[in-house]
Amino acid sequence: MSFAKLSASALAIAAVSATTAAARDNVQVAGSSTVLPYASIVAELFGENTDFPTPVVESGGSSAGLKRFCEGVGENTIDVANASRAIREKEIKACADNGVTDIMEVRIGYDGIVFASQQSGPAFTAFQPADIYNAIGSKVMKDGALVDNSFNNWAEFNGDLPDVEIAMFIPGTKHGTREVFEDKVLLAGCETTGAMEAMIAGGMSEDDAEDACLDVRTDGKSVDIDGDYTETLARIDTNPNGIGVFGLAFYENNTDKLKVATMGDVAPSTETIASGEYPVSRPLFFYVKKAHIGVIPGLKEYAQFFVADEIAGGSGPLANYGLVADPELASTQDAIANEATMGSGS
Amino acid sequence: MTDASMPTPETGRHSVSLTAPDARTRKRAQAEKRFRAYGIIAIATGLFFLVVLFTSILSEGIPAFKRTVVSVEFILTQQDREEAESELFKTKAYSNLFVTALKTELDERGLNVDINEDAIERLLGKVGGTIRTFYSENPDKLGQPVRFDLAASSRVDGYYKGRVTREAMQDSRFLQKSDLDLVDAMEKAGIIKQAFNWPFITGADSGVDNPGGAGIGASVVGSFFMMLVVLALSLPIGVAASIYLEEFAPQNRFTDLIEVNISNLAAVPSIVFGILGLAVFIQFMHLPQSAPLVGGLVLTLMTLPTIIISTRASLKAVPPSIRDAALGVGASKMQAVFHHVLPLAAPGILTGTIIGLAQALGETAPLLLIGMVGFVARGYPDGFVAGFTEANSAMPAQIYTWASRADVAFYEKAWGGIIILLMFLLTMNIIAIILRRRFERRW
Numbered sequence: 127m128s129f130a131k132l133s134a135s136a137l138a139i140a141a142v143s144a145t146t147a148a149a150r151d152n153v154q155v156a157g158s159s160t161v162l163p164y165a166s167i168v169a170e171l172f173g174e175n176t177d178f179p180t181p182v183v184e185s186g187g188s189s190a191g192l193k194r195f196c197e198g199v200g201e202n203t204i205d206v207a208n209a210s211r212a213i214r215e216k217e218i219k220a221c222a223d224n225g226v227t228d229i230m231e232v233r234i235g236y237d238g239i240v241f242a243s244q245q246s247g248p249a250f251t252a253f254q255p256a257d258i259y260n261a262i263g264s265k266v267m268k269d270g271a272l273v274d275n276s277f278n279n280w281a282e283f284n285g286d287l288p289d290v291e292i293a294m295f296i297p298g299t300k301h302g303t304r305e306v307f308e309d310k311v312l313l314a315g316c317e318t319t320g321a322m323e324a325m326i327a328g329g330m331s332e333d334d335a336e337d338a339c340l341d342v343r344t345d346g347k348s349v350d351i352d353g354d355y356t357e358t359l360a361r362i363d364t365n366p367n368g369i370g371v372f373g374l375a376f377y378e379n380n381t382d383k384l385k386v387a388t389m390g391d392v393a394p395s396t397e398t399i400a401s402g403e404y405p406v407s408r409p410l411f412f413y414v415k416k417a418h419i420g421v422i423p424g425l426k427e428y429a430q431f432f433v434a435d436e437i438a439g440g441s442g443p444l445a446n447y448g449l450v451a452d453p454e455l456a457s458t459q460d461a462i463a464n465e466a467t468m469g470s471g472s
Numbered sequence: 473m474t475d476a477s478m479p480t481p482e483t484g485r486h487s488v489s490l491t492a493p494d495a496r497t498r499k500r501a502q503a504e505k506r507f508r509a510y511g512i513i514a515i516a517t518g519l520f521f522l523v524v525l526f527t528s529i530l531s532e533g534i535p536a537f538k539r540t541v542v543s544v545e546f547i548l549t550q551q552d553r554e555e556a557e558s559e560l561f562k563t564k565a566y567s568n569l570f571v572t573a574l575k576t577e578l579d580e581r582g583l584n585v586d587i588n589e590d591a592i593e594r595l596l597g598k599v600g601g602t603i604r605t606f607y608s609e610n611p612d613k614l615g616q617p618v619r620f621d622l623a624a625s626s627r628v629d630g631y632y633k634g635r636v637t638r639e640a641m642q643d644s645r646f647l648q649k650s651d652l653d654l655v656d657a658m659e660k661a662g663i664i665k666q667a668f669n670w671p672f673i674t675g676a677d678s679g680v681d682n683p684g685g686a687g688i689g690a691s692v693v694g695s696f697f698m699m700l701v702v703l704a705l706s707l708p709i710g711v712a713a714s715i716y717l718e719e720f721a722p723q724n725r726f727t728d729l730i731e732v733n734i735s736n737l738a739a740v741p742s743i744v745f746g747i748l749g750l751a752v753f754i755q756f757m758h759l760p761q762s763a764p765l766v767g768g769l770v771l772t773l774m775t776l777p778t779i780i781i782s783t784r785a786s787l788k789a790v791p792p793s794i795r796d797a798a799l800g801v802g803a804s805k806m807q808a809v810f811h812h813v814l815p816l817a818a819p820g821i822l823t824g825t826i827i828g829l830a831q832a833l834g835e836t837a838p839l840l841l842i843g844m845v846g847f848v849a850r851g852y853p854d855g856f857v858a859g860f861t862e863a864n865s866a867m868p869a870q871i872y873t874w875a876s877r878a879d880v881a882f883y884e885k886a887w888g889g890i891i892i893l894l895m896f897l898l899t900m901n902i903i904a905i906i907l908r909r910r911f912e913r914r915w
Contacts, residue, residue, distance in 0.1 A: 150760060152863060154761060154762070154843075154863075156843070156846070159876075162680075162846065162847070163679075163680040163681075163877070163878065165847070166679045166680050166846075166847035167679035167680055167681050167682075168679075169679065169847055169850070170601075170678055170679035170682065170685075170847070170850075171561070171563065171601075171679065173850060173851075174562075174563050174600070174601040174604065174605075175560070175561060175562045175563055175604075179850075180850035180851065182761075182762050182843070182846070182847065182848050182850070182863040183846050183847040183848075184762070184843050184845065184846035184847075184848065185845065185846045185873075185876075186840075186846075197755075201758075202754055202755065202758045202759075202760075202761065204761075353876070354876035355876075355878065356875060356876045356877070356878070356883075357876075375878060376878040378644060378646075379646075379878040379879050379880075380878065380880070381642050381644060382636070382640045382641060382642065431560070434560055434561070436559075436560055436561035436564065437561065442561075443564075443681060446645065446681070447680065447681045
């Protein structure tokens with residue numbers, strides 16, 4: 127019977143592959159969708175420029191990537207986790223519980239978060255953190271009192287902004303971008319509008335007030351986007367009043383569709399982000415499992431290649447795509463060369 | 473329905489004419505007409521959406537099959553090559569050599585525009601990799617003139633396809649308005665031209681800054697190996713299970729339970745199979761991540777119920793008289809099944825299998841969890857076994873990846889990928905229809 131032959135050969139193949147599976151020869155990377163574009167550029171170049179096979183880079187978000195990273199040591203776990211935020215204490219502990227103790231932290235550069243709207247839409251040209259907080263915070267100051275957010279239009283709290291309905295598309299909680307958005311925009315806005323002070327005056331502890339500042343309204347004026355920036359772009363495309371939160375590189379690739387607003391009177395650009403003038407930016411990282419160096423061929427070379435001056439430096443392909451080069455790249459390079467791990471004082 | 477045979481009372485019937493329909497007949501006729509109209513409206517709505525879908529897919533996707541190339545003769549000397557190879561970023565060095573050569577060529581032709589190396593670099597896609605691969609495969613071509621057709625940058629490509637216009641574009645480090653004058657001049661000189669996009673069909677995925685180098689070929693191969701696994705596992709298992717359930721198994725609570733569960737399994741969302749695949753095949757069995765083998769195993773689980781259900785239906789459709797006749801002339805039950813029932817049910821089984829495979833071919837969700845989505849389809853596997861174990865993507869996963877990239881050129885590639893995926897699906901479905909038409913028997 128041909129069925130029998132087919133299934134027999136299938137089983138044979140499965141058996142063969144199960145045994146060859148023990149020797150993975152490519153670097154396996156997963157994590158942040160913000161770092162993914164850069165990692166895919168480096169992975170392609172690494173395959174083209176070295177004798178090692180091209181690494182596999184998966185997406186999924188910083189938290190998901192670090193979770194997989196911390197699953198353990200061994201060839202069926204990933205070697206590198208991309209993250210658009212620093213690893214958390216909790217995650218380091220989870221890693222340690224699973225035997226992943228020596229972690230190398232590599233900072234590849236900085237990324238700016240920009241606020242953009244439809245090119246032909248209303249004139250959203252300048253925001254302050256306070257404006258964003260007033261638009262989407264769950265409790266805001268209105269006429270000197272802390273109330274549930276009932277603002278419908280931007281002009282209600284800032285006459286300089288267009289008199290159109292509030293519609294913001296912000297990164298969902300699984301994105302590392304959300305954290306920097308909360309820290310640098312919502313929290314800052316909460317403080318400057320006086321909402322935080324009012325919360326503390328109302329009997330909250332400082333920590334609780336900080337948490338409360340990060341709550342966004344749930345009446346549909348603020349929409350969490352769990353997908354990629356393309357999803358945000360699609361929402362902006364269909365909603366002329368929509369304001370989206372994007373990465374700088376994504377915006378720069380779509381300047382014909384989007385116009386960007388200044389934040390705190392500074393226009394986002396690689397220069398203003400590198401100098402620290404633009405307030406909403408964050409470092410991007412990847413984490414390397416030291417135990418895999420020497421086991422997975424090309425792992426250390428991949429990390430070194432990633433942060434080489436020619437690649438991650440100011441005139442390299444990553445900067446050309448929109449990454450803000452790290453001024454301290456040299457020390458990162460040294461750290462990788464010495465295989466310095468986190469907490470080992472480097 | 474016995475009214476017709478009953479002796480009809482004569483009341484009120486005398487006024488009825490045989491030629492003119494009475495009120496109730498008219499009403500019934502109208503109801504029928506209305507119903508037909510509903511049917512036609514339903515079909516027309518369906519067709520309308522189909523047409524809209526197809527035109528949007530074709531209009532968005534067909535540009536992906538064309539590309540803009542810069543076509544020039546280029547000489548690379550042994551010394552140039554050695555210098556380039558000594559650097560860390562080798563492909564950039566090759567790219568720089570090409571830019572210099574192109575500038576010399578343009579200067580010689582005497583184009584009436586400003587030419588500088590930065591502008592040329594902006595016009596070109598990522599060409600270094602192509603050049604380096606060419607010379608490492610053909611070292612004998614060193615020192616000889618070679619004509620290269622290299623991809624232009626995605627924005628120059630967009631200029632030809634209408635994505636980028638002089639009015640809407642803004643000067644950026646990717647492209648400046650003055651560069652377009654150079655593009656026009658180079659087109660007049662025959663250096664920039666449009667060509668069929670073979671690399672899109674045969675190539676592998678590329679980095680996000682290199683849409684010109686992206687192709688779907690590698691992921692087609694990934695899909696092919698996955699389908700091999702699905703076919704080799706789900707067909708024998710599915711057919712054996714359904715023959716046993718249909719022909720041999722006793723009818724009791726236990727087989728009823730199995731039957732209900734198979735139907736349930738067919739309705740389970742595919743992502744669930746992905747989670748299962750991650751837990752069982754990768755974390756427990758330690759099979760390689762991102763491998764078509766694992767993808768195939770996961771999709772097998774998903775396809776099995778479809779195949780079992782359709783196989784059982786076609787076995788049921790074989791009339792009992794065939795079995796009775798075979799058993800009557802002394803065949804064993806197994807002989808009756810394998811010699812008579814199974815061949816008659818085969819067309820239905822194959823149709824079901826092909827439809828199941830087509831479904832599996834278009835599936836992305838389970839692949840998300842086993843690492844086949846991302847920058848994965850990096851090249852062709854070397855060898856048959858490697859095809860199963862080396863990391864690869866699949867067509868729908870590749871399309872999904874492209875659709876989420878920042879550069880609009882990738883969006884176009886995603887639509888082009890959909891066209892290719894649809895062609896495969898269409899072919900499979902047509903084969904299924906032909907099989908059914910030619911071999912199916914009705915009793």
